[in-house]
Amino acid sequence: xxxxxxxxxxxxxxxxxxxxxxxxxxxxxxxxxxxxxxxxxxxxxxxxxxxxxxxxxxxxxxxxxxxxxxxxxxxxxxxxxxxxxxxxxxxxxxxxxxxxxxxxxxxxxxxxxxxxxxxxxxxxxxxxxxxxxxxxxxxxxxxxxxxxxxxxxxxxxxxxxxxxxxxxxxxxxxxxxxxxxxxxxxxxxxxxxxxxxxxxxxxxxxxxxxxxxxxxxxxxxxxxxxxxxxxxxxxxxxxxxxxxxxxxxxxxxxxxxxxxxxxxxxxxxxxxxxxxxxxxxxxxxxxxxxxxxxxxxxxxxxxxxxxxxxxxxxxxxxxxxxxxxxxxxxxxxxxxxxxxxxxxxxxxxxxxxxxxxxxxxxxxxxxxxxxxxxxxxxxxxxxxxxxxxxxxxxxxxxxxxxxxxxxxxxxxxxxxxxxxxxxxxxxxxxxxxxxxxxxxxxxxxxxxxxxxxxxxxxxxxxxxxxxxxxxxxxxxxxxxxxxxxxxxxxxxxxxxxxxxxxxxxxxxxxxxxxxxxxxxxxxxxxxxxxxxxxxxxxxxxx
Numbered sequence: 097x098x099x100x101x102x103x104x105x106x107x108x109x110x111x112x113x114x115x116x117x118x119x120x121x122x123x124x125x126x127x128x129x130x131x132x133x134x135x136x137x138x139x140x141x142x143x144x145x146x147x148x149x150x151x152x153x154x155x156x157x158x159x160x161x162x163x164x165x166x167x168x169x170x171x172x173x174x175x176x177x178x179x180x181x182x183x184x185x186x187x188x189x190x191x192x193x194x195x196x197x198x199x200x201x202x203x204x205x206x207x208x209x210x211x212x213x214x215x216x217x218x219x220x221x222x223x224x225x226x227x228x229x230x231x232x233x234x235x236x237x238x239x240x241x242x243x244x245x246x247x248x249x250x251x252x253x254x255x256x257x258x259x260x261x262x263x264x265x266x267x268x269x270x271x272x273x274x275x276x277x278x279x280x281x282x283x284x285x286x287x288x289x290x291x292x293x294x295x296x297x298x299x300x301x302x303x304x305x306x307x308x309x310x311x312x313x314x315x316x317x318x319x320x321x322x323x324x325x326x327x328x329x330x331x332x333x334x335x336x337x338x339x340x341x342x343x344x345x346x347x348x349x350x351x352x353x354x355x356x357x358x359x360x361x362x363x364x365x366x367x368x369x370x371x372x373x374x375x376x377x378x379x380x381x382x383x384x385x386x387x388x389x390x391x392x393x394x395x396x397x398x399x400x401x402x403x404x405x406x407x408x409x410x411x412x413x414x415x416x417x418x419x420x421x422x423x424x425x426x427x428x429x430x431x432x433x434x435x436x437x438x439x440x441x442x443x444x445x446x447x448x449x450x451x452x453x454x455x456x457x458x459x460x461x462x463x464x465x466x467x468x469x470x471x472x473x474x475x476x477x478x479x480x481x482x483x484x485x486x487x488x489x490x491x492x493x494x495x496x497x498x499x500x501x502x503x504x505x506x507x508x509x510x511x512x513x514x515x516x517x518x519x520x521x522x523x524x525x526x527x528x529x530x531x532x533x534x535x536x537x538x539x540x541x542x543x544x545x546x547x548x549x550x551x552x553x554x555x556x557x558x559x560x561x562x563x564x565x566x567x568x569x570x571x572x573x574x575x576x577x578x579x580x581x582x583x584x585x586x587x588x589x590x591x592x593x594x595x596x597x598x599x600x601x602x603x604x605x606x607x608x609x610x611x612x613x614x615x616x617x618x619x620x621x622x623x624x625x626x627x628x629x630x631x632x633x634x635x636x637x638x
Contacts, residue, residue: 130145280411558583577638
């Protein structure tokens with residue numbers, strides 16, 4: 097970098113005279129600079145210098161440093177210009193806008209010197225050629241010292257940002273084929289290091305709505321902040337769905353493009369799913385050290401989070417599809433088994449009831465044929481018994497048909513069918529059953545049979561597994577125009593879905609009920625704990 101020896105130039109200039117001149121008119125020069133900037137085209141830098149308090153203070157510091165140079169301390173001014181060249185490059189301003197200020201300053205200064213010299217009567221008071229030569233060299237060399245670190249820093253920033261964009265591209269190419277959450281977290285952590293150079297990050301995995309009040313403090317190992325403080329950050333981000341950061345004062349602050357601070361201890365950014373629900377939280381830190389995060393870094397981080405959220409959504413979708421496929425295989429096997437069991441049950445019912453009744457009727461008919469000749473008086477009694485046997489066979493036939501498809505659903509509707517189901521259950525189980533339902537309810541046949549079968553299976557589970565003394569059933573239409581069924585018992589309960597025995601006994605029954613509800617675009621939810629009974633909730637849009 098070019099260096100100039102100022103000793104000869106300074107020796108020929110009258111520093112006392114020109115420094116007194118500048119100090120005397122300094123405020124007026126400052127005002128004229130602002131007026132000159134307002135006359136030119138408006139840029140972000142000129143607005144910063146003219147209107148922003150921080151920019152106005154910077155303009156005054158420039159004049160103070162220039163005045164120090166006029167007193168002989170040239171290094172103060174030149175060092176200031178080198179520093180400001182680096183700073184303006186980092187802040188993202190254009191070099192021509194920065195030079196606009198210097199050009200306005202130079203023009204204002206020369207006009208002031210001309211006016212000053214015109215008013216002087218004694219030649220010794222004039223700002224002469226040697227003085228002007230010193231000021232001109234001072235301004236010119238300061239421009240060189242400002243532009244050199246500016247251009248050098250800008251090139252470094254461009255190269256760094258080009259590298260960051262390349263690393264983001266490599267991260268995207270690598271992670272797009274990842275479908276395992278653990279592998280995705282590892283890739284994301286490495287991506288943060290490669291893109292931002294930060295040696296610390298962790299992804300709090302898939303969050304459900306019911307998990308927002310929970311926190312795994314083990315995730316904070318190696319973070320030089322209290323777990324409680326970062327826990328508070330996690331809650332704030334999860335519930336607000338907004339980015340947050342911990343600044344240098346350990347304060348929780350919003351992290352957005354409008355904020356001025358660029359030094360942080362921790363940044364927490366939500367990872368959203370396709371429907372903008374928070375599915376994960378990403379913490380970025382540097383092992384407790386304060387790190388700088390510029391505006392470009394913020395924009396890059398938002399892109400990183402958006403892309404990671406898309407990949408995480410795909411990963412969760414793949415996991416959910418695999419889980420659904422497993423459930424579907426189990427359900428298919430269960431349905432085949434149910435069909436076989438139902439066939440056996442129907443065959444047994446027909447054998448035990450209809451077949452035996454028809455056999456009895458056949459023997460009774462043969463007896464009546466014999467009595468026609470041998471004992472006509474007894475014939476009348478046997479015919480009466482035969483009629484009773486026929487009626488009983490008909491009743492049993494209707495009962496079997498009703499179990500296959502409750503005719504009362506088609507004839508009287510879901511309310512009557514459920515009332516009858518509850519009455520039959522009370523007689524069969526000897527449990528106290530409380531039913532709340534409207535007097536009349538018009539729903540389509542698909543919903544009717546689905547709710548009837550769901551309640552039938554729920555009551556079957558209560559009888560077999562719950563060991564309950566009381567069952568409360570509610571069938572209502574809520575404010576969202578959804579048909580809502582609640583079945584709650586005071587039995588032994590189970591830890592859904594982790595209770596192995598409960599899953600073995602009734603897991604596929606629960607799965608079947610859930611499938612019936614979801615087929616109607618509804619929801620099925622079971623809430624249960626050991627010793628606290630069980631509640632089943634089904635909601636289906638009407």
